[in-house]
Amino acid sequence: xxxxxxxxxxxxxxxxxxxxxxxxxxxxxxxxxxxxxxxxxxxxxxxxxxxxxxxxxxxxxxxxxxxxxxxxxxxxxxxxxxxxxxxxxxxxxxxxxxxxxxxxxxxxxxxxxxxxxxxxxxxxxxxxxxxxxxxxxxxxxxxxxxxxxxxxxxxxxxxxxxxxxxxxxxxxxxxxxxx
Numbered sequence: 001x002x003x004x005x006x007x008x009x010x011x012x013x014x015x016x017x018x019x020x021x022x023x024x025x026x027x028x029x030x031x032x033x034x035x036x037x038x039x040x041x042x043x044x045x046x047x048x049x050x051x052x053x054x055x056x057x058x059x060x061x062x063x064x065x066x067x068x069x070x071x072x073x074x075x076x077x078x079x080x081x082x083x084x085x086x087x088x089x090x091x092x093x094x095x096x097x098x099x100x101x102x103x104x105x106x107x108x109x110x111x112x113x114x115x116x117x118x119x120x121x122x123x124x125x126x127x128x129x130x131x132x133x134x135x136x137x138x139x140x141x142x143x144x145x146x147x148x149x150x151x152x153x154x155x156x157x158x159x160x161x162x163x164x165x166x167x168x169x170x171x172x173x174x175x176x177x178x179x
Contacts, residue, residue, distance in 0.1 A: 008051065010104070011047065011053070011101070014100050014101065014104075015043050015046050015047050016043065018046075018093055018097050019039050019043045019046070022039075022042075023038075023039040025039060027039045027040050027043055028062065037072075038076070038086070040072065041072040041075065042089070042093050043061075044072050045073050045076055045077075045094075046093055046097050048073060050094070055069045055070050056069075084151050088151075091147065095140075102133070106133075
């Protein structure tokens with residue numbers, strides 16, 4: 001149980017460092033400036049998406065209520081649907097967090113310190129882990145490409161929609177019947 005608490009505190013510290021470094025601000029500063037609110041929302045979402053922490057456990061970091069975290073994540077999701085640069089920021093932060101956690105686990109795997117480890121089983125698990133990690137990296141690259149492709153398609157759709165709306169206004173202005 002104590003190890004679980006230490007691990008969760010480590011996750012919070014890593015997420016805090018990554019978000020603060022990314023936005024170049026201290027997210028623990030109690031202010032309602034938009035940049036700080038957005039950064040804290042990113043922090044909440046990264047922890048919620050990548051750990052099994054409860055809303056209240058995440059909220060305790062800032063002496064907030066669980067509803068604050070829920071609302072903040074919901075607001076961020078809504079904004080990210082329209083603001084692709086904010087979504088890109090989140091994906092970058094989330095990727096950094098996942099990479100930091102992977103590095104942490106890999107460092108622990110390379111240094112087995114427990115005397116009762118079955119080394120044959122450990123080597124097999126380590127081999128499986130490295131194979132899965134390779135597959136995971138390939139899937140992350142494919143995911144990133146799909147996200148970028150989706151962003152391009154959305155931009156193209158918006159341009160086409162604008163052209164269509166302009167054409168429709170032109171036809172209405174000039175008395176054409178549109179059915």
